[in-house]
Amino acid sequence: MQPSDRTEDGSTKDGSHVETTLAPPHREVAAQTHNAGRVYGKGNAQVRAIDGVTVSFAKGQFAAIMGPSGSGKSTLLHCMAGLDNLTSGSVSIGDTNVTALSEAKRTELRRDRVGFIFQSYNLVPSLTARENILLHCTFAKTKPDQAWFDEVVSTMGLADRLSHTPTELSGGQQQRVAAARALVHRPEIVFADEPTGALDSRSGRRLLTLLAHVAHDKNQTIVMVTHDPVAASFADRVIFLADGKVVQEITKPTVERILQIVQELDEKQENKNAEHLDEWGDPLAVTE
Amino acid sequence: MLRITLKSIRSHLSRFIFTGLAIMLGVGFVMGTFVLTDTLDTAIGKAISDANQNVDVVVQGKSLDPDDTLTPRPPISAGLVDTIRTVDSVAAVSGYVVDFVKILDKDGEVVGAGGWPFASAISWPSSPELQVFSFRGAGKAPETSEEIVLDAALVENEDFSVGDRIELLIDEERHSFTLTGVIGFTETDNMAGTSLAFFDLATSQKLFDREGQVDRIEVVASENLSQDELVDRLRSVLPAELEIITGEDETERTQDAISGQIAIFSNFLAVFAGISLFVGAFMIHNTFAIVVAQRNRELGLFRALGASRRQVLSSVLLESLALASIASILGIGFGVVIAALLQAAFEAIGGSLPDVAPDIRPSSVLISVSAGLLITLFSVLGPARKGAGVAPLQALREEPEATDMPPWRRTLSGFVFAFLGVTLLVAGLFVGDGSMEAVLAGGALLFLALAVLAPYAAPTLVRFIGAPIARIFGIGGSMGRTNALRNPRRTAATASAIMIAIALITTVSVIIQSLSKTVGDETEQALLADRVVSGEGQLGSISPDIAHELAGLPGVETVFPIRQEFYGTPWRLDDKLKTLVGIDPQGIDQVLDLDLKAGNLADLADGGIAVREDEAEDEGWFLGDEIPMEFSATGLQQVRIDAIFGARVLSPYLLSLVDYERNIISQTDSLILLKLSDEAAANKVTDLLSAYPDLGLLTVDEFVEDIRGSIDQLLGITSVLLGLTLIISLLGVVNTLALSIFERTREIGLLRAVGMSRRQLRSSIRWESVIITLIGAFAGVLIGLGLGIAASTAAEDGLTIAVPTGMIISFVILLTFSGMIAALLPARRAARLNPLTAIAEE
Numbered sequence A: 001m002q003p004s005d006r007t008e009d010g011s012t013k014d015g016s017h018v019e020t021t022l023a024p025p026h027r028e029v030a031a032q033t034h035n036a037g038r039v040y041g042k043g044n045a046q047v048r049a050i051d052g053v054t055v056s057f058a059k060g061q062f063a064a065i066m067g068p069s070g071s072g073k074s075t076l077l078h079c080m081a082g083l084d085n086l087t088s089g090s091v092s093i094g095d096t097n098v099t100a101l102s103e104a105k106r107t108e109l110r111r112d113r114v115g116f117i118f119q120s121y122n123l124v125p126s127l128t129a130r131e132n133i134l135l136h137c138t139f140a141k142t143k144p145d146q147a148w149f150d151e152v153v154s155t156m157g158l159a160d161r162l163s164h165t166p167t168e169l170s171g172g173q174q175q176r177v178a179a180a181r182a183l184v185h186r187p188e189i190v191f192a193d194e195p196t197g198a199l200d201s202r203s204g205r206r207l208l209t210l211l212a213h214v215a216h217d218k219n220q221t222i223v224m225v226t227h228d229p230v231a232a233s234f235a236d237r238v239i240f241l242a243d244g245k246v247v248q249e250i251t252k253p254t255v256e257r258i259l260q261i262v263q264e265l266d267e268k269q270e271n272k273n274a275e276h277l278d279e280w281g282d283p284l285a286v287t288e
Numbered sequence B: 001m002l003r004i005t006l007k008s009i010r011s012h013l014s015r016f017i018f019t020g021l022a023i024m025l026g027v028g029f030v031m032g033t034f035v036l037t038d039t040l041d042t043a044i045g046k047a048i049s050d051a052n053q054n055v056d057v058v059v060q061g062k063s064l065d066p067d068d069t070l071t072p073r074p075p076i077s078a079g080l081v082d083t084i085r086t087v088d089s090v091a092a093v094s095g096y097v098v099d100f101v102k103i104l105d106k107d108g109e110v111v112g113a114g115g116w117p118f119a120s121a122i123s124w125p126s127s128p129e130l131q132v133f134s135f136r137g138a139g140k141a142p143e144t145s146e147e148i149v150l151d152a153a154l155v156e157n158e159d160f161s162v163g164d165r166i167e168l169l170i171d172e173e174r175h176s177f178t179l180t181g182v183i184g185f186t187e188t189d190n191m192a193g194t195s196l197a198f199f200d201l202a203t204s205q206k207l208f209d210r211e212g213q214v215d216r217i218e219v220v221a222s223e224n225l226s227q228d229e230l231v232d233r234l235r236s237v238l239p240a241e242l243e244i245i246t247g248e249d250e251t252e253r254t255q256d257a258i259s260g261q262i263a264i265f266s267n268f269l270a271v272f273a274g275i276s277l278f279v280g281a282f283m284i285h286n287t288f289a290i291v292v293a294q295r296n297r298e299l300g301l302f303r304a305l306g307a308s309r310r311q312v313l314s315s316v317l318l319e320s321l322a323l324a325s326i327a328s329i330l331g332i333g334f335g336v337v338i339a340a341l342l343q344a345a346f347e348a349i350g351g352s353l354p355d356v357a358p359d360i361r362p363s364s365v366l367i368s369v370s371a372g373l374l375i376t377l378f379s380v381l382g383p384a385r386k387g388a389g390v391a392p393l394q395a396l397r398e399e400p401e402a403t404d405m406p407p408w409r410r411t412l413s414g415f416v417f418a419f420l421g422v423t424l425l426v427a428g429l430f431v432g433d434g435s436m437e438a439v440l441a442g443g444a445l446l447f448l449a450l451a452v453l454a455p456y457a458a459p460t461l462v463r464f465i466g467a468p469i470a471r472i473f474g475i476g477g478s479m480g481r482t483n484a485l486r487n488p489r490r491t492a493a494t495a496s497a498i499m500i501a502i503a504l505i506t507t508v509s510v511i512i513q514s515l516s517k518t519v520g521d522e523t524e525q526a527l528l529a530d531r532v533v534s535g536e537g538q539l540g541s542i543s544p545d546i547a548h549e550l551a552g553l554p555g556v557e558t559v560f561p562i563r564q565e566f567y568g569t570p571w572r573l574d575d576k577l578k579t580l581v582g583i584d585p586q587g588i589d590q591v592l593d594l595d596l597k598a599g600n601l602a603d604l605a606d607g608g609i610a611v612r613e614d615e616a617e618d619e620g621w622f623l624g625d626e627i628p629m630e631f632s633a634t635g636l637q638q639v640r641i642d643a644i645f646g647a648r649v650l651s652p653y654l655l656s657l658v659d660y661e662r663n664i665i666s667q668t669d670s671l672i673l674l675k676l677s678d679e680a681a682a683n684k685v686t687d688l689l690s691a692y693p694d695l696g697l698l699t700v701d702e703f704v705e706d707i708r709g710s711i712d713q714l715l716g717i718t719s720v721l722l723g724l725t726l727i728i729s730l731l732g733v734v735n736t737l738a739l740s741i742f743e744r745t746r747e748i749g750l751l752r753a754v755g756m757s758r759r760q761l762r763s764s765i766r767w768e769s770v771i772i773t774l775i776g777a778f779a780g781v782l783i784g785l786g787l788g789i790a791a792s793t794a795a796e797d798g799l800t801i802a803v804p805t806g807m808i809i810s811f812v813i814l815l816t817f818s819g820m821i822a823a824l825l826p827a828r829r830a831a832r833l834n835p836l837t838a839i840a841e842e
């Protein structure tokens, strides 16, 4: 690969300019990170899960984060959602600097201002769908906005499933309950970590359509981690991570475009590995 | 939040069943103790006030211990009855002779033998106003020296009927009367469990040596005079040495005396109820530790969705409190049932109580429920805090539960508890008069410390005890051992409950066995006599005439009566009540080795006393000192110490018979020691004694056995009560196993899927259970032996240590089987798991 393919300068191979990590001035920022870093472990076992990530998400945007396994997608999400602490840099949700918050304040942030959808649904088995959806409100001791609740529930197609317990629901339904839970308290931003990972493609597509709809029609910000190019293509924007760094991003993605970038990134990774081996004079390394 | 909590309980209900049961049992025992004792108290109190309802003033001799109703009072002149009758506004008056008799049933056996064999003998009231009972059926008052009236409960139990000859023993001598009537009170058939025999006054005076005397005079005032006014009036005409009190005061005093006895009984039961709750606490702790661990994901999710630490903490606490509330309410009901059953048992053995409803006081409910709630809260605090500390991310990553060994804080707190516990224990035992509360608190802390430190010892013990089991019982045995090793904390907590139960049983049995052996050995050593004449259960009240009779037999070389009332002959030293016995200083070296330390027993004949060494030391007395002794008949006397002896038999104070007769009201012997020339003499004695149905002739060995037997009885009672604790701790094993199996569902499915048989599975759970039970038993026996031996050694004057090895071994064997039984239910459940669904279960 040629050096010009590198995307750190914000340009892609075809020369078109991508949206900068800064949101356009006319749109409100829902969340942003500045030089965010998270190191796990100590000494030799140290892992830089994310390493200097600066991104910003505009209100009403449906963004996807992609990257190979272990590239730091989940870590970035957790740190932005106040589930985990950065070791360097900062995260803010709206005007609030999450990094500076105490654990108690971060708990309040998660409760009132953030929604989270997990890959494995994470519903409480003893509670009905309605009770699961209302957990945020329960913890906050607030009453849900009934109209919004009805709207979210009907959007997710759960109106006649509210009194069922998770075991009585299909995987797709369970994940829609989880999505409803992440939306019903009107959070400023919703994070979803591979929400379709455990779903069959039809249920997955339905959920993604719903998420896109919520983002565009209800002005809801959604940040979704996925490794599925089809899922990512539902988003307005895709950010690519590798080795804990943002390596590329595109807007108005298509499946083909995503696949292409994924492939390029993969190749780059392989080259890098090869170079790495070269340095050590690996006798098996093949020169092109 | 409350709803979520309640739902969570409902969905985990089966996990809480045993824990709920433990709380319920503990609360039930506490409540049962309260209800039973309050009900007895109320019922007996009512019986007493009913019996005294018409009495305005009671006149009697002064007692050494006015608050104790058993302590005898000197009789007073019967002429006082007439004096009182002439006093203004006295409406009625009646003088009574009051004493004890033993009544014989139709087979010639003493009624109530083995328990309390005495019936109250009372002379018939001379005034109808004072007759608070009435005849059941046709009957008439006793009028001649041949006639007797009995209470309805006794008559019904013994199947007597009016006209029957009734045999009874007065100071072991047989008398015979005709039953002329059967009486009962308005509500009850006897006097709150005490049987009553009525004679006419003259007969009573003759039978009980009260010619021209009465024991008690009851006076009724005319309408317009208050009790206090009547007391004042009587005081002005009666001799000053009499006690004159109002009927109300007399009722209250009698009730207080009974309440005091009930309180002793109730405290005794309460200690065991408390121990049950304490042991139950381990189970509560364990259950919640396991449930919280199993719910890590859920609690982590709550935290991720914005539940605060406090909310998670309080949800777990709330959950435990909801459980404890339900269990406590059931426990309250259970307690009432226990009390009713025990009361029924009391009535079945001849007690007749006024028909009072179970006395359920709000304070009893409050205390029982709070005990349940507090012990739960206390036990759950740790697990709840751990649950609240779950990282939110735990919900997102599958992290196995940490089975780490306890951190240093745990160790430190263990040692601090142990130190405090031992300090309290030692202080409670040896500082001042000792304190039961301090001993109990110290014991509880010590056990807590052991439980806290137990996880360190658990793996070693499991390996040690599991080794033979793994070797002998194959795959099941070795898997059982591995499983018991898996979570040392859980194994330790479960075994700790058993350890405590067994440690308590062992401690108590070592102490009681040592006490029994010491008393037995010392008695055996001191007794030089060949035979002992004794009443059943050493409750002999033997007429001095019998000793004289025995002395007349050929071959009887020495007859040595031990003069003593059956409840101990009281005397007063300042404000302390002590007891003494009367002996004949002449024959003593033939029958007793008193281990004389100073002085000469022969001098006793002449108005002195022999004091045991330890008492003399405690009081700071020396040979020749004069000590102030207040006697029942003669009041305060200065008595010289003529001898100091060491042997701990009979009593610390020995008076010569001559002095005893002069200073003490009633003259009965509790035992008669005999020196015989040969076996033929023994046969002659036996022949003579056959006229006295409650007396037996025992060899020294038999007598020692008898004494030891009555001490060993204590062991039986405490073992039964501690056995309840043991059952709760075994429930804990069932509970832990059941919960562990929930947790291992997947793994069990896997093992079954790859070919493990149901039998193997069941056997692995069985051996896990046995290992847990046995490490508890092993640790408990060790600790119990340590505590028991320490306490026996530290006891005043030290005890000869006796270890009830047989009993301990049988307990361990019993526990091994109990461990197997505890595994039955969990093993069945595990064996029933379908391998496929078990694996599929998320």
Ligand SMILES: Nc1ncnc2c1ncn2[C@@H]1O[C@H](COP(=O)(O)OP(=O)(O)O)[C@@H](O)[C@H]1O
Residues within 6 Å of the ligand: A040, A041, A047, A048, A049, A050, A067, A068, A069, A070, A071, A072, A073, A074, A075, A076
């Ligand atoms: N709690 C943790 N402790 C140690 N390393 C972690 C932890 N969480 C994540 N990592 C490491 O950080 C890197 C990024 O992980 P993650 O954010 O989960 O990646 P992704 O979601 O993109 O697969 C990986 O190398 C992972 O092993």
Ligand SMILES: [Mg+2]
Residues within 6 Å of the ligand: A073, A074, A075
């Ligand atoms: Mg991930």
